[in-house]
Amino acid sequence: MKSCPRCEASIDDEARYCAECGAPQTEAAAEELDEYVQRQAQQVAADAGTGGSAGDGGSDDGLSPTEALSDREQLWRRGCYVLGYGTTVVAITQIPRIGAFPLVLAGVAILPPVRRLTAEPLGSPLKREAMAGIYAVFALIGAALLFLL
Known part of the structure; x- marks a missing residue:
């Protein structure tokens, strides 16, 4: 016995392997353990990347968390957050008025997490142009109602 x-x-x-601590006792066992850990890490990263839908574990455009976003994509996402939250805040300050409700919908529609949330029922994330179009329609309706009523 050793x-x-x-x-x-x-x-x-x-x-x-040691029955007490699980440490590998041979080089082959150590390599097998390393391969197993790497497979598990890749599976966890893939599961986190999909988040249960076609999102990015942070990325709304189908990118895995390990893929770097381009500067243009980062700018788009930051702009969507600013525009979405800004529109929603402005709409909430006007909540008693009827035009506030389409503005709230516009603000929510442009937020990047909405792409990820709509990806599962739709089968794929909405394109950026579709998000911008939905935002524009709701924002125009809301602004028209605020100024006309």
């Missing part, structure tokens, strides 16, 4: 170099527990001479 002892584990990590925990000093007694193990069989032919054991690949």
